[in-house]
Amino acid sequence: MKRRAFASAALLGMLAAPAWGQQSIKIGFISTFSGPQAAIGQDMRRSVELAVEHLGGKMAGKPIEVIFEDDQFKPEVGKQKSEKLVQQDKVNFVGGYIWSNVLLASLKTVTDEGDTILISSNAGPSRIAGDLCNPNFFSTSWQNDQTPSAMGQYVQDKGIKKVYLVSANYAAGKDMLSGFKHTFKGEIVGEDLTKWPDQLDFSAELSKIRAAKPDAVFVFFPGAHGVQFLSQYAQTGLKGTIPLYTAFVIDALSLPQLKDLALGVPGAQSWVNDLPNEQNKRFVADFKKKYGTYPSFYGAQSYDTIMLIASAVEGVKGNIGDMVKLRAELTKANFKSVRGDFKFNNNHFPIQNFYIQETVKDAEGKFTLKTVGVAMKDAKDAYGDKCRMK
Amino acid sequence: MTLLIEQLLNGIQLGLLMFLLAAGLTLVFGIMDLVNLAHGSLYMFGAYFCASFSAWTGSFVVGALLALPAALLLGVLVEVVVVRKLYRRDHLDHVLATFGLILIANDLVRLVWGPDGRRIPLPAWLSQPIRLTPDLPYPAYRFAVILVGAAVALLLYWLVGRTRTGMWIRAGASNRTMIGALGVNVEALFTLVFGLGAVLAALAGLMAAPIVTVSIGMGDNILILAFVIIVIGGIGSIKGAFIAAMVVGMIDTVGRAFLPDLLKSFLSVAAANTAAPAISSMMIYLLMAGVLVWRPTGLFGARS
Numbered sequence: 184m185k186r187r188a189f190a191s192a193a194l195l196g197m198l199a200a201p202a203w204g205q206q207s208i209k210i211g212f213i214s215t216f217s218g219p220q221a222a223i224g225q226d227m228r229r230s231v232e233l234a235v236e237h238l239g240g241k242m243a244g245k246p247i248e249v250i251f252e253d254d255q256f257k258p259e260v261g262k263q264k265s266e267k268l269v270q271q272d273k274v275n276f277v278g279g280y281i282w283s284n285v286l287l288a289s290l291k292t293v294t295d296e297g298d299t300i301l302i303s304s305n306a307g308p309s310r311i312a313g314d315l316c317n318p319n320f321f322s323t324s325w326q327n328d329q330t331p332s333a334m335g336q337y338v339q340d341k342g343i344k345k346v347y348l349v350s351a352n353y354a355a356g357k358d359m360l361s362g363f364k365h366t367f368k369g370e371i372v373g374e375d376l377t378k379w380p381d382q383l384d385f386s387a388e389l390s391k392i393r394a395a396k397p398d399a400v401f402v403f404f405p406g407a408h409g410v411q412f413l414s415q416y417a418q419t420g421l422k423g424t425i426p427l428y429t430a431f432v433i434d435a436l437s438l439p440q441l442k443d444l445a446l447g448v449p450g451a452q453s454w455v456n457d458l459p460n461e462q463n464k465r466f467v468a469d470f471k472k473k474y475g476t477y478p479s480f481y482g483a484q485s486y487d488t489i490m491l492i493a494s495a496v497e498g499v500k501g502n503i504g505d506m507v508k509l510r511a512e513l514t515k516a517n518f519k520s521v522r523g524d525f526k527f528n529n530n531h532f533p534i535q536n537f538y539i540q541e542t543v544k545d546a547e548g549k550f551t552l553k554t555v556g557v558a559m560k561d562a563k564d565a566y567g568d569k570c571r572m573k
Numbered sequence: 574m575t576l577l578i579e580q581l582l583n584g585i586q587l588g589l590l591m592f593l594l595a596a597g598l599t600l601v602f603g604i605m606d607l608v609n610l611a612h613g614s615l616y617m618f619g620a621y622f623c624a625s626f627s628a629w630t631g632s633f634v635v636g637a638l639l640a641l642p643a644a645l646l647l648g649v650l651v652e653v654v655v656v657r658k659l660y661r662r663d664h665l666d667h668v669l670a671t672f673g674l675i676l677i678a679n680d681l682v683r684l685v686w687g688p689d690g691r692r693i694p695l696p697a698w699l700s701q702p703i704r705l706t707p708d709l710p711y712p713a714y715r716f717a718v719i720l721v722g723a724a725v726a727l728l729l730y731w732l733v734g735r736t737r738t739g740m741w742i743r744a745g746a747s748n749r750t751m752i753g754a755l756g757v758n759v760e761a762l763f764t765l766v767f768g769l770g771a772v773l774a775a776l777a778g779l780m781a782a783p784i785v786t787v788s789i790g791m792g793d794n795i796l797i798l799a800f801v802i803i804v805i806g807g808i809g810s811i812k813g814a815f816i817a818a819m820v821v822g823m824i825d826t827v828g829r830a831f832l833p834d835l836l837k838s839f840l841s842v843a844a845a846n847t848a849a850p851a852i853s854s855m856m857i858y859l860l861m862a863g864v865l866v867w868r869p870t871g872l873f874g875a876r877s
Contacts, residue, residue: 219788221688352850375833376850381794383785386583386715387829393710394576407690407786414692415784418712420702440692 207246208496208503210489211268213261213279213289214304216253219407222436223281223481224253227304229474230482231278233466234489242493243501250274254285256380261285265292269299275503276300278488281405281481283308283327283355294319298506300513302492304485307532308354309361313569316530321513323487323520325453326532326564327355328362331403331430333451333537333558335366338399338428344369347397349388349412351404352376359403359430365565372397383411389419397425405431413444433542435479438550445542445550453533454483454522455540455554463521477551483521494518530570534563575709580830581823586715588822589722593777594795595802595814596729597770603809604745605763607656608664610671612774612799613792614678615651619644619775620782620791621682624691633695637779641772648771652764660763679789690788699783718780725776726815733811742766746809801857805864807871816872821857828853 212231214224228251235247250272254261261280268274269292277293277300280286286306293301294317301319303311307326311317338346348363348371350356356376364371373395375388392400400421404412409432416422422444429450438445456467456477466486470478478486491513498512499505516527525535537559540552598612622643627636655674659667694700695714702710733739741762744752753759778792785791802821806813832853836845864871 217683217688218790219690219786221789222690225688374846375829376846377829378850378854384587384781386586387580387826390576390579390583391830393579407788410690410692411784411786415712418695418700418702418714420710420712440690 207248208242208492208501209272209274209276210247210249210492211265211272211274211277211279212249212251212485213254213264213268213277213285214251214485215256215281216251218256220256220281220405223406223479226436226479226482227279227281227485230466230470230478230486231489233470233473234486234493237465237469238489238493242496243499245496245501254280254282256282256285258282258284258288262288262292265289269293269296274299276302276492278302278485278492279304280306282306282353283358284353286311287354290315290317290320298504300492300509302488304488305481306355307358307564309358309566310354312530312532312564312566316566316570316572318510318531318572321491321527321531322533323491324484324533325535325537326566327358328365328566329559329562329564330451330453330537331359331362331401332366332565333539333562334401334428334430334449335363337449337451337539337556337558338401339367339369343399345372345396345398346370347373347392347395347400349375349377349385349392349400349402349404351379351408353379355405356403363401363430367401380408383408385412385415389415389421392425393419393421399426399428401428401430402432403430406437409433410437410440413441413448417444433540433552434481435477435552436481438542438552439476441542442550448542449555450540450552451537451558452480452540452552453535453537454480455538455552456483457552457554458522458538460519460521460523462519463523466521477549487518487520487522490518490520491516528563528567529572530564530567531572532564532567534561536560537562575706576830578709579711580826582711582715582719583830584823584826585819586719586722586822587826588819589719589726590777590781591795591798591802591822592726592815592818593722593773593780595799595806595818596726596811597773598796598799599803599806599809599811599814600742600746600766601770602803604742604749604766605660606749607659608667608671609656609770610668610796611651611674611678612770613794613796614675615644615648615771615774616778616781616792616795617678617682617787617790618647619778620693620787621686621691622775623779623782624693624787625686627693633693633699633783636693640775640779644775645768645772648768649764651771652767656767657760657763675793682789688789690786692786693779693783695783714783721776721780725773729773729811738765798857801861803871805861805871807874810871810873813871813873820860824856824860825853828856 214227216224252264268277280303283306293299303322305324307322307324312326348360350359427448433445433450494517495512499508525533528534538554539556539558541555543553545551601607601609622640623636626639627633699714703713705711741757802817806817833849836849
């Protein structure tokens with residue numbers, strides 16, 4: 184009996200390591216796969232799986248192994264799962280991270296490991312771009328301030344004078360407001376930070392907006408919160424009277440719920456599904472074919488995370504033990520991004536374009552997003568100077 | 574001035590919603606001495622039932638009216654199958670068992686309805702503002718919530734205070750053994766109370782649904798607030814739950830609405846912006862701590 188147990192354990196061990204001597208490229212991926220924000224995690228996971236499929240399941244001839252972990256939308260859980268990935272699974276890369284507070288809690292766990300690279304597929308808190316910048320950290324998204332800065336520029340260029348700001352009270356929400364203020368030079372007539380993530384009822388804030396009589400409102404609420412803000416904005420009768428400008432409110436995931444509520448509400452983003460480059464066309468077409476819906480920017484950035492890893496692994500010819508060379512290859516960003524080519528800033532955040540997008544209906548009558556202009560070209564984030572890496 | 578009135582209405586609306594949730598909880602806790610953590614799951618099921626029924630019938634109002642009897646059935650089912658076995662156990666067992674019910678409920682919803690949130694579309698006449706006075710527009714739906722919430726509160730007041738069933742319920746809250754000895758069918762009374770609590774929770778859930786998304790675990794956060802309310806109001810007291818819910822709703826709204834400006838008058842703008850959201854989310858708990866020091870049984874507690 185004992186011998187049989189031993190034999191099956193050995194067999195299991197062999198199954199887990201499919202080819203002796205040929206070690207796989209292990210990638211951990213942290214996102215939210217449960218609760219009200221699970222739709223974002225699903226979109227990211229689908230994009231990662233599509234990227235692996237496009238790579239033929241291999242990087243530099245070695246098999247790719249992706250381990251997904253659910254942060255449950257909580258910083259402490261995200262940190263535990265990051266620990267599990269680096270210490271127990273011994274992954275070579277950790278990607279993902281939707282939320283800035285989850286990423287901040289997990290950062291040191293991953294980067295201090297020494298031989299693990301962290302690539303944020305979404306969150307970009309200002310501290311990681313500045314004083315907490317790290318040679319083992321890369322981003323395939325943006326620094327939090329940048330997207331709202333692009334929107335601030337757009338609002339400024341429109342000649343709007345008085346703006347009311349509403350955002351969520353956590354790391355990213357605060358970055359969003361300071362980003363908007365970098366570029367918008369008019370008067371801020373009011374500013375609200377709402378309880379995150381519990382608050383979904385914005386009655387008090389909406390009443391204040393009406394009383395403050397601004398020319399426009401700028402808002403940041405990712406995922407389910409954005410859907411609620413927009414529908415309550417309409418119920419209060421503010422839609423159509425005070426124009427709304429957004430960052431991370433309207434995307435491919437919220438549109439099926441928002442429908443016409445999203446019409447006429449512009450947003451800013453560094454990637455839009457209609458960007459005219461070959462790899463993006465392939466990504467969007469194959470995603471739609473495989474899953475029947477449009478990918479979101481969360482997915483596009485996750486796809487880029489896998490492609491960036493692939494470019495570096497190919498660059499070091501699969502020898503990922505050499506961290507100096509591996510980091511040098513990552514820094515080159517030598518891959519075809521779905522947003523078009525980009526370079527890394529000294530703090531490993533992309534230098535890239537930001538676009539203004541609006542909601543339209545496609546040929547099949549589905550709601551989707553369309554690029555209507557470039558708000559910022561080759562934009563660098565504002566925190567590179569505070570980062571010690573040169 | 575209109576801003577103040579508008580914010581007061583917002584506070585009343587939030588308070589009434591929380592009252593509906595807390596009323597059921599306080600009845601179950603006070604009369605049956607059962608700590609029911611799964612009360613928030615009944616709130617969630619109310620919202621999901623309403624989402625399905627309104628998608629099926631094409632009308633939010635009809636969907637809501639169908640969701641209530643469905644919630645009653647669910648409540649009675651849960652009482653008969655699970656909760657009934659818990660009365661003789663102690664509170665720790667209640668917490669463990671009903672926490673298990675939360676996990677089951679969340680996974681059940683994921684199986685049946687999927688992981689994505691759902692929006693319940695409102696009919697046109699509810700999704701626009703109405704003018705209460707010429708310069709005071711107010712969202713029609715929120716006003717409707719106030720009307721329905723107030724009507725249900727009055728109905729409960731009549732039911733508990735003026736009817737024979739209400740008399741048993743009140744007697745049950747004060748002395749359970751005695752009403753059993755007086756020949757009241759305690760088992761049936763408990764099933765009734767639990768079902769009534771389920772309907773009230775479901776009503777709160779389905780009325781909150783168009784304002785907050787219908788999503789898995791939507792009742793888990795608000796349940797904490799409901800517990801705060803019944804502790805402040807006094808366990809088992811409908812009147813206490815009503816007053817505490819109104820106070821909590823008002824404090825929450827007023828804190829969000831006016832605290833930042835108040836703090837700005839003596840702090841820097843940046844400091845006020847950081848402190849205000851933190852303080853306003855703490856105020857409810859400070860209130861609870863204060864009430865507990867002053868009156869350990871709550872404002873209208875029937876017993877400690």
